[in-house]
Amino acid sequence: MIRYVFAGLAAVGLMAAVLTTVSLVHAETPAELCQRVGTDNEFRPVPHALMDKVMSAFGAHDLSKGAGKGPIWRCMAGKVVACVPGGERYCGRADTQVMATSDSTDFCRTHPGSTTIPTAVTGRDTIFKWSCDGDTPKNGGPVRTVDPRGFVADYWRVID
Known part of the structure; x- marks a missing residue:
């Protein structure tokens, strides 16, 4: 009886290892995630694989304004959109309040x-x-x- 329990546990462990390996082989890219979810407001750090595209979109000069903070991305209408925070550039929600603080x-x-x-x-x-x-x-x-x-x-x- 104990032998069957250990065999069952071993099979479950092997299955978990296989599933983990399969999920590691194909991690969802930002583009795939955005195509799947459409739009969300979750900020994520820009992965190394997208950094060249971000640099191209903003230019090296703009990236230097956000030094130390790092570019972020989110999904907008099925597309990956990025922002580089720093200087006057605020990546959070805009303040549309018309009354003075x-x-x-x-x-x-x-x-x-x-x-x-x-x-x-x-x-x-x-x-x-x-x-x-x-x-x-x-x-x-x-x-x-x-x-x-x-x-x-x-x-x-x-x-x-």
């Missing part, structure tokens, strides 16, 4: 008439140009477009 209000009180409110104050995720009308923040309208999932469209480029 309390930080912007504080900035305008201490810098009345300023022609711009720095992104360090407004946040890199805003899509609007902000200035101070006297000591009151003024929304100068959008300067960036947002994709259907709520991300700044210009920051994300189709890779594959």
